[in-house]
Amino acid sequence: EVQLVESGGGLVQPGGxxxxxxAASGFTFSSYWMHWVRQAPGKGLVWVSRINSDGSSTSYADxxxxxxxxSRDNAKNTLYLQMNSLRAEDTAVYYCAKRGAVKGAFDIWxxxxxxxxxx
Amino acid sequence: DIQMTQSPSTLSASVGxxxxxxxxxxxxxxxxxxxxxxxxxxxxxxxxxxxxxxESGVPSRFSGSGSGTEFxxxxxxxxxxxxxxxxxxxxxxxxxxxxxxxxxxxxxx
Numbered sequence: 001e002v003q004l005v006e007s008g009g010g011l012v013q014p015g016g017x018x019x020x021x022x023a024a025s026g027f028t029f030s031s032y033w034m035h036w037v038r039q040a041p042g043k044g045l046v047w048v049s050r051i052n053s054d055g056s057s058t059s060y061a062d063x064x065x066x067x068x069x070x071s072r073d074n075a076k077n078t079l080y081l082q083m084n085s086l087r088a089e090d091t092a093v094y095y096c097a098k099r100g101a102v103k104g105a106f107d108i109w110x111x112x113x114x115x116x117x118x119x
Numbered sequence: 120d121i122q123m124t125q126s127p128s129t130l131s132a133s134v135g136x137x138x139x140x141x142x143x144x145x146x147x148x149x150x151x152x153x154x155x156x157x158x159x160x161x162x163x164x165x166x167x168x169x170x171x172x173x174e175s176g177v178p179s180r181f182s183g184s185g186s187g188t189e190f191x192x193x194x195x196x197x198x199x200x201x202x203x204x205x206x207x208x209x210x211x212x213x214x215x216x217x218x219x220x221x222x223x224x225x226x227x228x
Contacts, residue, residue, distance in 0.1 A: 035217065037163075045155075045163060045206050047217040059215045062120075095162055104210050105153035105168035112162055 002026035002108055004096050009113030016086050016117070022079040022096030022110055030054070030074035033099040035106060036081050038092035048094070049081065064090075086117045121145050121209050125220035131228040138194040140223045142207035147187045153208045154183055154192045156201075157222075163206065167192065194225075202227055 008020040022034070036048040049060045049070040058070050069082040079096050093114050097106035122145040132138050142152065150170040155163040165174045167183035170190055180195040194201055207220040 037219075044222045045157075045208075045219040047208075047219065050217065061216070099210075100165075100168065103153075103165075103168040103172070103174075104151060105165055105208065106155075106163070107165050107168075107174065109162035109164070 004108055004110035006096055006110040006113040009115045011116045012086055013119050014087060014117055017084045018115060020081040020094055020113060024077045029077040032101060034079045035097045035099060037095045037097055040092040088117050091115060091117050120216055121218050123207055123209055123218050123220040125207055125223050127223060129224045129226060131226045132197050133228045134197055134199060136197045138197050140192045140205055142190045142220050144188045144209055148209045148211050150186050151209055151211045152190050153210060155206045156203045158203045
């Protein structure tokens with residue numbers, strides 16, 4: 001079964017750090033671009049970051065640039081999001097998503113992990 | 120950055136109704152548009168990609184059309200399982216951003 005499972009969310013104080021993980025299974029992880037998308041409580045979907053298949057190229061939304069770092073370990077079939085200098089407005093469910101090579105759209109999503117930034 | 124605007128924000132409809140949601144891009148995105156369905160507490164689900172291609176396993180009552188800056192998602196006959204929030208997304212890799220619309224909530228009338 002094709003699956004993405006996020007972990008690492010939790011409660012963190014403003015200014016703190018957190019690392020999210022996304023474990024992939026059921027497909028050749030190393031062949032696909034991967035993305036992070038977040039959704040604040042009661043709000044819409046917001047694209048956060050992406051990484052290409054071999055990890056050599058990344059991009060970020062302006063709201064997280066310089067604070068978040070996306071990376072991947074293809075040997076472990078795992079995607080990461082290192083989040084530093086966290087702010088209250090980073091509070092959201094964070095989803096990892098696989099980009100379909102031909103489709104271009106996000107065809108597989110994880111279940112999400114909640115990050116709460118609060119003192 | 121490319122902005123995506125969906126309308127309406129909320130739509131009230133009955134089972135069996137034909138429903139249309141519109142998405143406009145601030146600049147041309149060719150056909151690089153996807154539609155997703157999201158139910159409360161769940162991850163989004165891909166419905167349509169490349170503006171009009173139906174994702175495998177998605178019922179044929181869902182269809183997408185458009186190109187350039189104007190796109191539509193149509194549900195030909197609304198079913199009870201279709202009450203959800205729908206998002207459009209542009210995915211122009213050259214712009215290095217993947218922007219979502221603000222969402223359209225389809226409610227029971």
